[in-house]
Amino acid sequence: MNRTGNRLVTGGRIDRIQPLGFVFDGRELTGYQGDTLASALLANGVTLAGRSFKYHRPRGIFSAGPEEPNSLVTLGTGGRRQPNLPATTLELADGMTAESQNRWPSLAFDMQSINGLFAPFLSAGFYYKTFMGPTRRAWMFYEHFIRKAAGLGRAGTEPDPGRYEARHAFADVAVVGGGPAGLSATRAAAAAGARVALIEQDFLLGGRLLSEHADEEAAAWLSAIEAELVGFDNVTLMRRTLAFGVFDGNTLGLIERRDDPAAEGAARQVFTMLRARAIVFAAGAIERPLVFSNNDRPGVMLASAARTYLNRFAVLPGRKILVATTNDGAYRAAFDLAAAGAEVTVADQRGAPPAGLAAEARRLNITIRTGSLIADLRGGHAVKAARLAGPDGNLEIACDLVCLSGGWSPSVHLTSHLGIKPVYRDDIDAFVPGDFPAGQFGAGAVVGRFSTADAIEDGHRAGVEAASSCGKSAAVPAPLKIDLGEAAAGPFRAIPSTGRGKAFVDFQMDVTTKDIELAHREGYESVEHLKRYTTLGMGTDQGKTSNFAALSAMAALRQATIQQTGTTTFRPPYAPVAIGALAGRAVGHHFKPVRRTPMHDRHLADGAEMLEVGLWMRPYFYRGAGSDVNEAYVAEMRMVREAAGLMDISTLGKIDVQGPDAAAFLDRVYANGFAKLSVGRARYGVMLRDDGIVFDDGTTTRLSETQFFMTTSTAKAADVQSRLEFLLDTAWPELRVAVTSVSDEWAAMSVAGPKSRDVLAAAFPELDVSNEALPHMGFIEAAFDGRALRIIRLSYSGERAYEIYVGASRGERLWSRLIEVGAPFGLKPYGVEALGALRVEKGHVAGPEIDGRTTLDDLGLGRMAGKRTGFVGEVLRHRPAFLAPDRQRLVGLECVEEGKRLRGGAILFLPGDAIAGHGRGRITSVTFSPELGRYVGLALLAGDVAAEGSEVVAAYPMRAETVRARIVSRVFLDPKGERLHG
Numbered sequence: 013m014n015r016t017g018n019r020l021v022t023g024g025r026i027d028r029i030q031p032l033g034f035v036f037d038g039r040e041l042t043g044y045q046g047d048t049l050a051s052a053l054l055a056n057g058v059t060l061a062g063r064s065f066k067y068h069r070p071r072g073i074f075s076a077g078p079e080e081p082n083s084l085v086t087l088g089t090g091g092r093r094q095p096n097l098p099a100t101t102l103e104l105a106d107g108m109t110a111e112s113q114n115r116w117p118s119l120a121f122d123m124q125s126i127n128g129l130f131a132p133f134l135s136a137g138f139y140y141k142t143f144m145g146p147t148r149r150a151w152m153f154y155e156h157f158i159r160k161a162a163g164l165g166r167a168g169t170e171p172d173p174g175r176y177e178a179r180h181a182f183a184d185v186a187v188v189g190g191g192p193a194g195l196s197a198t199r200a201a202a203a204a205g206a207r208v209a210l211i212e213q214d215f216l217l218g219g220r221l222l223s224e225h226a227d228e229e230a231a232a233w234l235s236a237i238e239a240e241l242v243g244f245d246n247v248t249l250m251r252r253t254l255a256f257g258v259f260d261g262n263t264l265g266l267i268e269r270r271d272d273p274a275a276e277g278a279a280r281q282v283f284t285m286l287r288a289r290a291i292v293f294a295a296g297a298i299e300r301p302l303v304f305s306n307n308d309r310p311g312v313m314l315a316s317a318a319r320t321y322l323n324r325f326a327v328l329p330g331r332k333i334l335v336a337t338t339n340d341g342a343y344r345a346a347f348d349l350a351a352a353g354a355e356v357t358v359a360d361q362r363g364a365p366p367a368g369l370a371a372e373a374r375r376l377n378i379t380i381r382t383g384s385l386i387a388d389l390r391g392g393h394a395v396k397a398a399r400l401a402g403p404d405g406n407l408e409i410a411c412d413l414v415c416l417s418g419g420w421s422p423s424v425h426l427t428s429h430l431g432i433k434p435v436y437r438d439d440i441d442a443f444v445p446g447d448f449p450a451g452q453f454g455a456g457a458v459v460g461r462f463s464t465a466d467a468i469e470d471g472h473r474a475g476v477e478a479a480s481s482c483g484k485s486a487a488v489p490a491p492l493k494i495d496l497g498e499a500a501a502g503p504f505r506a507i508p509s510t511g512r513g514k515a516f517v518d519f520q521m522d523v524t525t526k527d528i529e530l531a532h533r534e535g536y537e538s539v540e541h542l543k544r545y546t547t548l549g550m551g552t553d554q555g556k557t558s559n560f561a562a563l564s565a566m567a568a569l570r571q572a573t574i575q576q577t578g579t580t581t582f583r584p585p586y587a588p589v590a591i592g593a594l595a596g597r598a599v600g601h602h603f604k605p606v607r608r609t610p611m612h613d614r615h616l617a618d619g620a621e622m623l624e625v626g627l628w629m630r631p632y633f634y635r636g637a638g639s640d641v642n643e644a645y646v647a648e649m650r651m652v653r654e655a656a657g658l659m660d661i662s663t664l665g666k667i668d669v670q671g672p673d674a675a676a677f678l679d680r681v682y683a684n685g686f687a688k689l690s691v692g693r694a695r696y697g698v699m700l701r702d703d704g705i706v707f708d709d710g711t712t713t714r715l716s717e718t719q720f721f722m723t724t725s726t727a728k729a730a731d732v733q734s735r736l737e738f739l740l741d742t743a744w745p746e747l748r749v750a751v752t753s754v755s756d757e758w759a760a761m762s763v764a765g766p767k768s769r770d771v772l773a774a775a776f777p778e779l780d781v782s783n784e785a786l787p788h789m790g791f792i793e794a795a796f797d798g799r800a801l802r803i804i805r806l807s808y809s810g811e812r813a814y815e816i817y818v819g820a821s822r823g824e825r826l827w828s829r830l831i832e833v834g835a836p837f838g839l840k841p842y843g844v845e846a847l848g849a850l851r852v853e854k855g856h857v858a859g860p861e862i863d864g865r866t867t868l869d870d871l872g873l874g875r876m877a878g879k880r881t882g883f884v885g886e887v888l889r890h891r892p893a894f895l896a897p898d899r900q901r902l903v904g905l906e907c908v909e910e911g912k913r914l915r916g917g918a919i920l921f922l923p924g925d926a927i928a929g930h931g932r933g934r935i936t937s938v939t940f941s942p943e944l945g946r947y948v949g950l951a952l953l954a955g956d957v958a959a960e961g962s963e964v965v966a967a968y969p970m971r972a973e974t975v976r977a978r979i980v981s982r983v984f985l986d987p988k989g990e991r992l993h994g
Contacts, residue, residue, distance in 0.1 A: 019055040020352065024326030025216065025226050034108040036085075037119055046216075047104040050076065050083055051325035059310045059394045061085075061099060063115045065164060065551065066522035068122045070393050072310030074519065076100050076317040076324075078213065078254075078587045079298045079556035081520035082308075085110040086165045091172045095165025096552050096588055100317075103215045103252070103269075113165040120393065136527035136546040164552070174280035178596030183209040183248070184482040185475070186264055186288035188255045188426060191219020192464050193456025193471035194294035195237050196491050200475030201292070202244045205484040209286060210247065211266060213254045213587075219296055220464070223320040224496070225348075230464075233494040240492075253284075255295075257584025258429040262288045262451055265584065267593050281593040290451045290478040293427050294471055297442075297457035298556050300418035302336055302506050303525060303565075305388040305513035307416075311395030314557075315417040319345040328352050330413025334359060334398050336386050338504045341462075342417035343369045349415075350376040357409055359384040359400055362504050381407075387509045389414065401509060418506040421560045422458045428582040436575040441503030442560070443579060453478050465495040508565070517565065518558035520551035525565060532569040539563050543580050552588050555580075609662035610759040610823030618841060626727050628663040631843040641845055648846035649853075650942050652809055655838030656765035658830055659847055661815065662823065665710070665729025666758050667736065669720040671749035678712060678720060680744070680883050681736065683868060684876040689714045694789045694804050698873055699732070700885025704894060706862050706871065707885075708732050713791050713804055721802070723815075727859055729755055739884070759823025762806075763830065763839070764813035764850075766991070771834040772803070772814055779803075781814075788812075788993050797822050807992040808847070810854030810985055849939035852950060855982035860916070860936040861902060861950060867894050870952065871902050872982065900933050900952040904982035907947040908963065912975040914938045914947045918966040922957055927967050927974065932957055935966060941984060948984050949977075 030045035036053060043052030050073045053061060061083035062071045071082035080098035087094045087102065087110050095113060102110070115122040185201040187194045190212030198210045216222055217238055224230035241247050250268065257265040266284040299314045301307065315335055321327040328349070335346040336359045343358065343365065350356040357379045364370065364382055373380050384402030389395055395414055400407045419441060424434045427445040434443035440460045448454060455474035456467035472491035479485070508515060508525060515525045527546045531537075536545040539562075548562050549555025555562070559579065567577040598604075607627045609615075615622065615631045621641070623632035637651075638644030651657050669678065678686035682697035689695050694713040701707045708728040713721045724732040736751045763771050772781045779794055786792055786805050794801045799819035807813040818826050831839065851858060857871050867889055868874045880886070893899070907914050916938045919931040933953035941948045953964065960979050967974045981987065 017055060017057055018327050018329060020322075020326040020328060022326070023226060023323070025222065025324050026326060032104050032106040032108075034104060034106070034110070036110050037112055043104045045104075047325060048076075048100055049085065049102040049104055049108065049110060050080075050099040051321055051327050052104050053083075053099065054321055054329050055325070055327045060119055061310070062112050063119065063122055064308070064522045065114065065520055068115065069308060069522070070119075070122075070310050071308060071519065072312065072394070073099065073329075074301075074313050074317065075299075075557070076314075076320040077298075079553060081518070081551065081553040081557060084113060084164055084520075084552060086113050088168075091168055091170040092174060093168030093170075094590060095167050098553075098587075101213070101587075136523070136530045172592055174592065175278070176281050176283065176590075176592045176596050177279040178283045178594075178598075179285075181209065181284050181286045183207050183286060183288045184484065185209070185290045185292060185478045186211060186262070186286055187292045187294060187475070188264070189219065189294035189296055189456070189458075190214065190217040190249075190251070191294060191296050191456065191467065192221055192494075193296075193458075193461070193467040193474075194219070194292070195234075195241070196468045196471030197292045197294055197453075197455050197475035197478070198241055198247060199237060200472045200488050200491070201479040201484070202241070202247045202475075203486065203488045204476060204479035205246070205486040206290075206479040206482050207246045208244075208248070209250055209288070210241070211250045211253050211255045211264070211286075213252070215252050217249070217251065220316075222324045223316065225323050229494060230496060233492060237492050254587055254589070255426060256586045256589050258291070258426050259584075260430070262291055264288065264291070267589055281590060283593045283596055289482045290453065292453045292455055292471075292474045292478050293445070293458050294455045294467075294474070295423040295426055295458050297420040297422045297462065299416075299420055300506070300560055301416045301519075301557055302338070302386065302418045302508075303515050303517060303561055304386045304509035305515050307386070307389065308514075308516045308519050309389045309391050309395045309414075310393055311391065311412055312389070312414045312416065315342040315345040315415040318413065318415045319348055322348055322352055328354060330354060330411070332411045333357070333413045333415060334386070334409055334411040335415040335417070336361075337417040338362060338506045339417060339419055340366065340369060341420070341498065342415065343373070344498070345415055345417070346378055347372055347376055350378050354413075357381065357411070359386060359398075359402070361385045361507055385507055385509050386414070388513055418561070419503060420457065420462060422460060423556075424458065424579075425554070425556075425582040425586050427452075427454065427458070429584055434579050436573075439503070441505060441574075443574075451481055463496075463498040465493065468493060505564070506561075508561075517562045518546075518548050518551070518555055520553055521547045521549075523548045523558070523562070528562060528565045529569065532566060537566065537570055539566060539578055539580050542566055549580060554582070554586075607663075609660050610820045611660050611662065611761070611827045614824050614827055615660065615841070620841070620843065623844060625663065625844060628726060630663060631660060631841065633843040633845050634841055637840070637842070645843065645845040645849055646940060646942050648840075648842035649849055651838065651840055652765045652811060652842060652846065652850060653943065654766070656763060656767040656771050656834060657842040657846070658827070658834065658839055659762045659764065659842055660827075661760045661762050662758070662820075663726040664755075664760060665722075665724030665726065665732055666753070666755045666760070666817075667722040667724065667733055668752045668754045669712075669722055669736075669749065670718060670752075671747070672718055673747040673749050674718055674720055675714075677740070677744070677747050677749045678722075681739065682712075683873075683880070683883055683885070684878075685880060686712060686714075686720075691716055692791050694791055694806060698868060698876060699735075700868070700883070700889060702885055702888065704867055704885045704887075704889030704891065705864060706866050706868060706873075707735070709857070709862060711804070711806055713802075715791075715793070725859065725862075729753075757820060758802075758817045759820045759826070760815060760817050761823075761827060761830070762808070762813055762815050763834070764807065764809045764811045765839075766812060766994075767837040767839070768812050768814060770837050771830060771839050774833040774837075775830050776801075776803075783994070786814075796826055808854075808856060809850035810856075810989075811850075811991050812994055813992065848937070849941075852937050852939040852948065853941050853943070853985045855904060855950065855984060857902065857950070858937070861952070863936075866902075866952070869894065870900060896955075898954045898956045901955040901958055902982055903951050903953050903958050903960075904980045904984060905935065905949045905951050905964070905966070905977040906944070906980050906984075908976050908978050912947075912973075913940070914949045914966055914975060914977060915968045915971070915973070916949070918968045918973075918975075920951060920953055921965045921967060923963060923965055923976075925965070927965070931967070932964070943985060948980075950982055953979070
């Protein structure tokens with residue numbers, strides 16, 4: 013047959029009218045529409061495609077699908093760079109740029125191939141044995157070099173300009189696999205009335221049928237059924253879509269590739285969570301290689317792959333071809349290769365083949381050598397000859413392509429993701445899925461039905477059953493049948509040959525038969541231990557072509573059956589998945605949801621500089637108060653201390669607690685008591701974890717005998733809600749209490765300062781807000797603009813202050829009203845930087861102090877609990893370690909050096925201590941106090957040295973600063989509370 017290079021001039025499923033230019037390792041090459049990168053490389057005569065992981069041995073294209081262990085490439089440049097992609101699954105596109113990986117300085121000449129000379133020292137488990145000494149710190153020396161040598165490709169470091177999307181989809185029946193079984197199942201389920209999603213990772217439907225001649229019966233059958241499926245309104249054909257995982261509730265994780273460089277602005281990949289009522293697994297089977305010396309040479313590939321490249325892509329990958337097999341299926345590849353003009357020899361490990369196959373081989377001048385197996389290969393960057401061991405002794409045969417077929421392994425990976433254990437079947441010498449749960453079905457080669465006719469019939473059955481499980485039972489036509497005449501030969505276990513060279517089981521990870529023998533000798537007999545000790549199956553291919561050979565070898569060494577030996581655990585993803593695809597659009601500012609308060613737009617209009625606080629956007633400072641934050645927050649502090657300030661506190665967690673036992677419940681939740689709290693009064697409370705550590709603080713107001721309004725810190729709102737629900741569900745289910753998050757229902761704002769009562773009276777002239785009517789920790793309820801209004805007199809700043817709550821839809825309107833009526837009193841808004849500084853001056857604790865490591869006594873709040881019992885954390889808060897004299901306690905600090913400042917996070921030492929290590933404590937919060945004219949802060953300091961009046965040294969290593977500070981009371985202003993009670 014005529015050809016140009018390795019490309020036949022006719023045939024295949026490529027479009028010769030559409031040539032595509034691409035670049036591989038800097039070489040400009042040409043392929044056609046319908047090629048994969050692998051087929052285009054083979055067409056251009058490229059035999060060397062990659063290097064192995066450990067020994068950096070030269071490797072060629074081995075398969076034609078996702079099981080490819082060798083030809084991994086890095087695709088794209090700059091931000092679009094993606095490493096570790098099998099060339100066999102990449103649809104060729106015009107302008108595609110790819111490079112080989114795991115080599116330096118070039119693919120043809122790789123310096124690290126010298127590792128092969130050290131193979132005796134790099135056997136299984138060498139890293140466990142080699143890098144543990146001679147000293148305890150030896151690993152610190154080795155780690156740098158190991159990390160430089162580790163990995164395969166290198167990911168890009170530039171931002172990815174591509175866009176990724178995530179979506180959810182639903183179907184009655186999801187069919188995984190677009191081969192004959194999957195197509196037949198889709199047709200049957202759709203005809204029965206089910207909504208069907210057919211998922212196929214290839215860009216063409218057909219599966220194994222694509223390896224048949226494009227002008228014969230299989231192609232006609234494929235065209236007919238595809239046309240029929242396109243005509244169904246209830247069928248979604250999802251080509252270029254990888255089903256990478258199966259999860260609870262018949263949920264499939266899918267990645268759809270849309271890597272067309274011309275489609276600028278379009279999503280590059282789409283991650284879909286598909287929820288189906290039933291799943292039909294029709295994922296096919298993977299051909300097994302044979303194990304012999306130097307079986308990893310470039311020019312060695314699976315027989316099915318050679319047939320695919322020939323018939324689908326019109327590429328004849330060799331001229332002198334040796335087909336080594338243990339089964340009848342490889343003869344079909346041999347016949348097609350010979351008919352295309354190649355000189356073919358078949359080495360069959362069995363006895364004489366069936367008479368029909370032998371006759372066809374004679375007609376095509378194919379030499380058959382029975383009872384023969386490959387003992388060794390000769391060649392460097394390409395195969396040159398094979399040495400056969402057979403009845404007539406050793407025989408060397410010149411060849412440039414070796415095709416292997418050691419039988420077939422059903423692709424049980426996806427079916428195993430939810431715990432279905434594979435079961436070994438002697439009749440096919442392979443593992444198949446165990447019993448499917450309700451709503452899951454298997455069809456075709458994945459359940460051991462290898463012939464096309466059987467697969468179609470089995471797919472039809474599975475499709476009908478899947479639709480029926482969804483309640484769909486419309487009449488279904490008979491299946492479209494086709495019989496390609498594949499023989500159902502019995503199993504024949506491949507015999508590993510011996511030779512001087514390495515016999516590889518896992519091509520990508522360089523695991524040999526000797527590695528498996530060593531693992532057995534050293535006690536790593538379990539297949540899970542074998543996997544981790546040798547790295548077998550831990551590459552990007554997850555051992556798709558190596559697993560069965562490895563467990564067969566271990567079974568023989570253990571003198572156990574294949575079933576007793578078992579398989580390793582298959583986990584998602586089935587094939588490599590880009591992190592970008594999983595992230596979708598959740599990157600940058602979209603990584604987490606952004607929450608805005610009801611007054612957000614007003615803040616922007618008033619010149620607020622916004623700050624991300626957890627998920628919330630909050631005013632950092634207002635530009636009208638200063639040119640930067642350092643100037644503005646001091647001005648805002650003075651405003652609150654001297655006049656009045658308005659703060660948006662809508663981000664506080666708000667929880668409604670109701671029920672006859674609500675008071676008793678809060679009495680157990682808080683360290684201080686709430687059962688005797690009067691209606692119309694609020695109380696500050698602290699919650700502990702079970703281990704006695706402070707969990708969160710906040711205020712709770714009693715609205716009635718059975719209803720409370722709880723507020724929490726912004727950061728812990730969700731955690732507190734979850735904690736309350738957990739306690740009611742597990743610890744005290746007998747309590748008649750309901751807790752409901754109402755955080756989004758209320759807009760909240762705080763008016764603070766000596767003139768705050770004047771502002772409140774002007775805003776609500778109908779209300780009595782006098783000290784007698786609304787004392788500190790008092791509560792009144794009214795209405796504003798037809799919505800409920802709650803006013804609680806609370807102070808976080810140390811000034812007289814009021815928290816005002818109104819329905820979220822009225823929040824901005826009330827904010828504007830307060831600004832308007834408060835203007836004559838000097839009222840202006842202030843931000844969270846000033847708020848934090850005000851609370852430090854007053855000595856209030858917050859997140860930096862309540863950091864998950866402090867107790868009530870650490871924070872000076874131990875008297876709140878007193879001698880109470882029965883609350884969460886009460887027992888363990890009295891552990892001796894929590895009461896140790898040298899335990900860090902909360903203190904106040906003031907800077908005593910002119911022109912210097914304190915810094916949050918600084919480490920505290922005593923004068924005379926060596927400035928090294930963790931010191932005696934740390935500064936948690938710092939601010940400049942306009943009233944005191946110096947920097948002050950809160951700190952946690954060892955209790956045995958925390959005497960007021962003594963000095964400490966605060967070291968800040970990041971700036972190489974040290975500064976002297978004096979220990980003082982943590983309440984820097986108004987220690988008697990005269991301002992807030994006035």
